[in-house]
Amino acid sequence: GAGVSQSPSNKVTEKGKDVELRCDPISGHTALYWYRQSLGQGLEFLIYFQGNSAPDKSGLPSDRFSAERTGGSVSTLTIQRTQQEDSAVYLCASSLDRGRAYEQYFGPGTRLTVT
């Protein structure tokens, strides 16, 4: 079956613009995770979903970041008024459910460049 997919693969945007990053988890996976990989901060957790709800939003770096998941499947990470420090690779992962968070499957990531 298909793995986790993310789109776009690469995104270049101007400072101040909004961007949307998409994650399509493995079919049947109810838990979905977002991570950010940047030169300065390394790999950091952003948010996770169990179904459509996000019990833990503690990793979102600012109120410019938001995420939603509808239909228990596709998730969108939105960054408003992008800043240069938002430049990073955004990775998405999914697992069968939260109880199997130790088996997360990762997508190929979206590289975001803010100019």
Add this chain to the structure above:
Amino acid sequence: AQTVTQSQPEMSVQEAETVTLSCTYDTSESDYYLFWYKQPPSRQMILVIRQEAYKQQNATENRFSVNFQKAAKSFSLKISDSQLGDAAMYFCAYIEGGTSYGKLTFGQGTILTVHP
């Protein structure tokens, strides 16, 4: 808070030789998992090996094995018979067990170069 530390930013090895990557972690939990992930230039995070904390036996996957020292909170990865395809960034990671939390905590990564 849980932390994961990889003290080797870069390592290199000759093809067919053995290399060990180091990782230490800090946690007050007793139920957790440790991982080594490989990230090649394609960015795809690939699970190399997983260790459950309650298992005393060290995990092994073909040429990859770990040395899990629970009391010392140390979790090193040994790659035997290194191949050119092993060249990548390697991340050590931690997650609490149970259903309370889904967050993976990663170390800073070690870039592994394999010389032919």
